[in-house]
Amino acid sequence: MRLFEILLVLSCFALLVDLLFIKRSAKKTGLGIGIGIGIGIGSSVILVAHLLVEGYRWQLLLVYIMTALFIIIVLLRHSEKMVNLKIGKVLKYSLSSLIVILLVASTLLSVYLPVFDLPKPEGPEKVGTQTFHFTDQNRDEILTDDQSDKRELMVQVWYPTENMNNKKHDTLFPNNKEMFKTYIKSFSASLKLPEFVLDYWKYSHSNSYENVEILPSASPYPVVLLSHGMGTSRVLQASQAENLASHGFIVVTIDHTYSTFATLFPDGRVTGYTTKMTTIDDRREVGDIWTKDVEFVIDQIEKLNLGAIESQFKGKIDVDNIGAMGHSFGGATAFNATYLDHRIKAGVNMDGSLNEVEDRDDINKPFMFIRSGNFEEWLATFEKDRNSNDEVTKFLSDELHIMKNVIEHGGNVIYIEGTQHFNFTDLQFYSELIKLSGITGEINGKRGSSIVNQYVLDFFNKQLKGTGGNLIQGPSDIYPEVKFVDPKEL
Template structure:
């Protein structure tokens, strides 16, 4: 079973390898095999092998960037140099007999083992990519550092500190939009450090973030096909960040939505402000329902402030990008985990939010879903593992708290709303995180690509219907399916 899982992991991870990275690995593994198997190796052949290997590594470094996971591959490049050095000092001798054959077999075995490790390392920890967006638009993006002068920052000790939020907007761009694709994280260092501390794992495991690029082009011209585009706000979960659902955001934007991601400062993994300051995740009492109900108020206020800023941009954008292009009459919201709870609260409490999706978020917050439902379009997405999580928690007190919280789902589908339960899925699968390694995905027991496509298809169908008045394509197919169950109230 473990061998089968590892083999599948390596195969799927290979799909993430970058083209020059893959070419460099192939050339150097072939070079290693030739160095071991060839009985005679002329100086000219060695120099040619060295040149080809070095050129492949050089182009990979220039075009894609070098990373520590490829070090075993890079080291193969220097083997011809070592052999040439030895040959220049010692006269090569032809060796025959049983001893030389044993040494040859041993060398071949070690080379094979080394080759397996060299290839597996960049595959198990790949520079992951996002599926090409399916819609008719390219993607532009811009980031803002906004300060709410009306609110004091409660997570800092300095008197007079105001609430400061990093906000990223992704928007439809013309198909011919040109420019360099944006990094997944503009400054990946703090996130690698943050994940390392949170998960108690080596920081090196998370350095691949710095090489990951998206399909978005910074400051691209906004598409002119529509006079204005519906707006969707995205709220991450505790210790998440505004980019954590890029797999979903890019697909929605490509279909004609403007998506606004919010970093909830001090509750996100890290918020990197425009001047380089970093606001780190502050530990909070995430085991207390009372604390989380109250903490959600701060997130709701964050969203309300961002909505106000968007209204200002729609009226007058100093850069002229969004003036008149944000359709503030068609605003929806979606969020993961605590951000999903925030989306639900905003739907209940703010008339500007016309429809919302909660992705696996327990319904924390001051207001409860009333009997009869929300009276506004709502879709709850749940992982089947999450609905059973209380049964796996050894701490009985904590398990009972989770069970009590899950009862808040009782009326979510009332009044004609929807509840989508995805099979073989867990809480983290609703974000990009498992893309960091196919091995982690396999250990979690989920099929991430399939789950992400279900999330994307149903998110698009939901918002297309309730914000663009398009006919339903999927949400009208209520019932049990092989990969999910769809309920309607």
């Protein structure tokens, strides 16, 4: 909870105690009423400060109502009628119990559906961010019915910047009210929730500064392309992008249009999720679209670096050291793009099953698979069905063969105990209730995020900068949750 929210809840309980349990008399009310009025005024100030500084959110609605009601009653208690008003013990305790239950419920809602900020990046540099709208005029959009549509992408760039002490961090979601409303409408429709439930997301902040100048450097920055999972959004990978940028990388996150909860374009249009994913052939087709998205964005990165697209990034990008990474379907895309595009030097797949395994076992570039904590258990279960001839089993067998080949050629396959699929996204910071759904694991969200960030950083430091690489050599006492897979297990 935020500061004024905590103070507001405490003042509300103080008002309740004063109202129900501090005795008053008609003849001697000066000091008592003075204290009551003081509490009432103090609560009023806190309520106004909270609404002005932190902003209203629906989780505290009951606290707002109770506080306002208590303030009115307390301020009226100096009247003789109010002082002499008698309330039976049964009614008083029943009423106080009900009020306490309602206040506790409202407080718990605000705790478990918090206004969250992303964890601070662990690198030495501040982080800037800038968003671009790119259209691939050479590629028809096949995920819409309009045959004239071209493939449009929203791309967010994260980069090292100067210390910006006098500038506020950017909001995680669009800060334009109308754009935010449209954006959240699409998100809530996908999640089948009322719009107001997600309204408080507008208060959440990243650790980045929007449209600030890139930090001057004697040499250009290596770049990492980052793809989200199927049906999510680039916003769920923001903390990973910030962390890499704070360590001297330029990170380019891609919204793969029509495969996200919501993608917001500069003209206010918002596209939702319309991707069909039911068969292996569907996976291959959509995987091809996403891979071409990555290749097209690399084209735009090269243009930014050459100055063909006007920006501050001219000459600042090391196009000879490009990496790709992604979560889930985005991880599969990172593998496919790394295999196919000679410009990508190394890649990371975070808990993503591949979308293409044909002729992919001879990858000769550094690659790392990071899997969730149930990977070993999954391997044991799969071993029982390995000899099955069905299409899915054969596909998975080929995928394991690729992983084995990656290890034997100097790459890594690791898994992190205590994690589940969405521990590789920022969703774990949105609410502790996420754990109840089973999509995140038992590991503390910040701990799990830090582990993933450290291994991704160590990998890209070695492969794109020629430094580090100690963590990916083998097990570490610092991170006992990380297990390295032996190729014999595959």
